[in-house]
Amino acid sequence: MKIAVTTANGEVFQHFGHTPGFTVFEVTNGHITGEKELLSGDSGHGALATLLAAEKVDLLICGGIGGGAVNALAAAGIEVVGGAQGNVREAAENFLAGTLIVRKDFHCNHHHHAEGHSCGEHKCGSGNC
Helix, strand or coil, X not given: CEEEEEEECXXXXXXXXXXXXXXXXEEECCEEEEEEEEECCCXXXXXXXXXXXXXXXXXXXXXXXXXXXXXXXXXXXXXXXXXXXXXXXXXXXXXHHCCCCCCCCCEECCCCCXXXXXXXXXXXXXXXX
């Protein structure tokens, strides 16, 4: 199994479509057995799903994510766990242990953010984006 986590400076990045990269964890028998960084470049939402599918990722852990991106990931066979925050390795380990705490308001309903604004700073699911 492979788990990808949106990443910036070792923390879960809060907007899937703008993530600078991913930390990809190889998991065997419920334990992390490998780790690598995957840069996203200038990829957009759809290209990020293709990038993760090419890496054979099974699960994405992220902060905020929009419905279109969730659909693109689902079409690629990638499960999404949104609303995570904190250290990327701890997020993956906590997911595997069944103790990952996530926000329920992680869906973003917009196509862009104002300068200095990220999905982790408000309730995207409330329609106030």
